[in-house]
Amino acid sequence: MLERLRRLFKKDQLILLGAGVSVTVIMIALYVSQPKFLHLLNLKIYDDYLRQYHQPAATRVPVIIDLDEKSLSELGQWPWPRYRVALLLKYLTAYGAVAVASDIIFSEPDRTSPAIMKEDVKRELRIDIGFTGLPGDLMDYDRLLAYNLKGGPYILGFDFSRESVPSDHDCRVRPAKVSVLSPPGAPSPHDFLPRAKGMICPIPVLAEAAPECGFITITPDLDSVYRRVPLLYSFEGRYYPSLALATLMQATEKKDIVLKMSPVGIESIRFNDMVIPTDSRGQLLINYRGPMRTFEYISASDVLARKLPPGSLRGRIAFIGTSASGLKDIRATPLDPGFPGAEAHATVVDNILSGQILSVPDWAPGLEFLAMLAGGLATTFLLMWARASWIILPVFCMGGVMWYGSVFFYREQEFFISPMYSYLTLGLTFITLTLIKFWREEIAKRYIHGAFAHYLAPSVISQIMDNPEALTLEGQEKEITIQFSDVRNFTSLSEKLSPAQVTNLLHDYLTPMTRIITEHEGTLDKFIGDSVMAFWNAPLDIENHQEKSLRAALAQQRRLGELNETFLDKYGFAIAVGIGIHSGPVRVGNMGSDDLFDYTLIGDNVNLASRLEGLTKFYGQTLVVSQAIKDACGDGYYFRILDNVRVKGKEAPVTIHTVYTLQEAQARKAELDLYEKARQAYVDRNFDGAGTLFRELRETGAEPVLYDLYLERCEHMKDAPPDCDWDCVFTHKTK
Structure with missing residues (x-):
């Protein structure tokens, strides 16, 4: 029986159900025993009826x-x-x-x-x-x-x-x-x-x-x-x-x-x-x-x-x-x-x-008992499924029905059916369960604050605290924006430092990075060594979550530039970071065993976001995003297409971009326009013309890795031209 109840109701609902049933049973016991103070109160209610409705x-x-x-x-x-x-x-x-x-x-x-x-x-x-x-x-x-x-x-x-x-x-x-x-x-x-x-x-x-x-x-x-x-x-x-x-x-x-x-x-x-x-x-x-x-x-x-x-x-x-x-x-x-x-x-x-004789009929105790039972259980089930503020009106309506039903019997049938015990049951059940809900909500708020304070934005925590019902920790399908970031060559860099220095370096780097994530309403998922996984739009819905993730990434790039000045003085080197962002449907919720679990994401789109972060080094970029991010963010940023690729483990091609602010794009307008011409020539199979333009970019531009990559491809394509059904998609064999 208990196991069936656990399957039907959540833990808080079971607590409310137990409390509501307990209050109702206690009131029934009081009704049967008729303690003196309640008996006197019932007499006063009868007196009030007589004063109001006597003829x-x-x-x-x-x-x-x-x-x-x-x-x-x-x-x-x-x-x-x-x-x-x-x-x-x-x-x-x-x-x-x-x-x-x-x-x-x-x-x-x-x-x-x-x-x-x-x-x-x-x-x-x-x-x-x-x-x-x-x-x-x-x-x-x-x-x-x-x-x-x-x-x-x-x-x-x-x-x-x-x-x-x-x-x-x-x-x-x-x-x-x-x-x-x-x-x-x-x-x-x-x-x-x-x-x-x-x-x-x-x-x-x-x-x-x-x-x-x-x-x-x-x-x-x-x-x-x-x-x-x-x-x-x-x-x-x-x-x-x-x-x-x-x-x-x-x-x-x-x-x-x-x-x-x-x-x-x-x-x-x-x-x-x-x-x-x-x-x-x-x-x-x-x-x-x-x-x-x-x-x-x-x-x-x-x-x-x-x-x-x-x-x-x-x-x-x-x-x-x-x-x-x-x-x-x-x-x-x-x-x-x-x-x-x-x-x-x-x-x-x-x-x-x-013939106008007042009486308490033999069936009155049965009716009063049913009214108590109905009032207590109805209030219990209402509070189990709705907020206390929402059921005030239904509870008042139930109380009104009980009162006016009793008045109807008194005035029309000359029967006194006391509403006192049903009123007390209704009121005490409502008050008790409301207090329990308040207590449970306070516990939930403390739990939420403790569980999310280190990896959620304060504004998001405030929303959850104000409306805990909006928080869903159970698994659900949802569109999420995922960000992966990783320090380049961290293993070789850490070999130059003592374990204590490695720990300090990670702390000095991860603290401002995660703070930027939470300030932009992101959720910190986990640290994987020097890598950071974060996501947006869970556990609460976040409006424009793709753009907020992108803004966070750009802010991280700027903050890293400031940090590197300190790192050069403190450790003797600067660090480089690659960030990959993608948005799409995933499964989000508590994942793991009954005893140990994490609130995290799983799904193909999570893997794709990780692959995009891995491509940053290949293309010589600090930020790589998917077409889904470009489509969601509109014209507020300059998106430069990097390539059409098949990442390892996926057959469907993905268009990847890097991103600049409009001010940055304006400052590099000549270079970016030349790049667009060069890549268009590449797509049009004009590998000679594309090679010439990429060579010029290599000499004058600021991103030699990307331009060398395309120069190498153009030389290869001239020697071994692609088939007529070539789709301009590059397949990556490694992560």
Whole structure:
């Protein structure tokens, strides 16, 4: 498997692939483990969705009967006498309420009842008191309230506790009738529902009289914000409904609840043909409609004072609660840090009646997992094949798709699909891989600088450092200009010197020569004793590489003239150098074994360039170039044709030239023009005329080796004239 990956990807790509997969796997592990800080961050994202996209109340059914500051001011502090509570319930039904739920627990007897007051005074003060003209029904306010409860659609609240609660009376709260619909092998609902160890109940006389009771227990999340409410609780093997669910049961007169199970927990609660999606623990995600007072609030004192229009509560469900800060029924929600508990229950009723219930579907973890996997791997593969700056837009697009997909599910389907983990995976993968690419690029730049600093021009190194992708060290076919240079008769010259002097001479000569090559954007290939091989147009493309090679050669000739003055003083002799230049397609790249290789050239055109350097001595020239160089350099130089030749090892003829600057050519114009006439006569088989002109050049010109060569040929051709198909090509038998 690893070997297959190595064949498919480069080393850097494998590193990025491994890092990207590792980041994705780590994020998946975090997703599974749900650490606290990430869970809290996810909750804040949910809160942000709720703040941005919450909708107003969908129904006008719930209404809050508020024990507000006004009521407490007008009617006295809480708790009120139970007869007043009975009046409040009676008036609410008279105004048309179909159900009245109390978010207040009547867990102790009313100490203001006359019968209890009489007993307390006798026990504590040892005085018997009596009440004149007071009907017997008003002696016990709890029984009066109980009598009223039996005749109306009332629901009392109670609370669950995680600890055992000592009580001086029995709890008479009745459990709900719950049917369980579960597939074979599914666990018991009691294993998933919230479980309590104790109950804080209404006193027995009230619990028995009330048609329904519902728990008001809501547990906050880790950040003390209330987002979910359980619809059922498990206690001693029985099921108990929440205040909101019990209120709906009373209002609709439907008492049966169906609990649908899945292999991973609770799936939904069915009630009155309504399917209420819940989490695996039977909790409803509250779709808050807004801050406090999103639903209608009516002061309890106004109800008791009969100030409401007749029928103003017809068909509505009233929740008795308090917004008074002193009564401490205030809770933090995503939309309001001070939200009355009664309005939370009202919101649940509105959610269920409207069907606008937020949920996290069973398939949400799978979708979030796939989004993480897709985001991490897509970012990895993009960064493997493209520069980080190029994929910023695609990464933003992926992030946008994830975000707006999540928003679409939330707004249109009322599903919360969290984008957090996929966002974190996308961002961390991008950041990690970008840093790794930066690190690898820095390593590559240091490697490139170290590998090429001694044989590349600084400008070329700068280009490679700025754009390492442009550097190709693998073998490729490419047009390259090749230059070979060699010191003439170096072996015989070195015999006159000690080894140390030979080393110093080579250093003094090669240092300026190679510096000229790199200054003209050439690449130094190798030293072969006193010979130098260089090339242009690799590893980076070099514009006008033929001309730059030619300019370098001419500069080397000039610099050699300056060096020879020093060499004469230091070593007692001057040196002569021959340079051959040719341009053509070659194979360029790392050549050698797996363990040892060089970045160099191979190909027939490399051999030809070497042969041209060898011909410099034969023709008495310091510089010999091919026709390819002449064709590429145009009219900026004077090219004097030397010969048409077949070099050793090649059948195809090559036209070779030497080169002068235009200023040099102008200074030697007469000699060069005469040479052109002489050579043309030679080509036209006028060997007598050519010989005469070459003899004149030999006497007056500056290049006796070249002119003697042609004189010798002319004499030979006169004695042994060539065949009629003679092509003017001279074949060299040696290098």
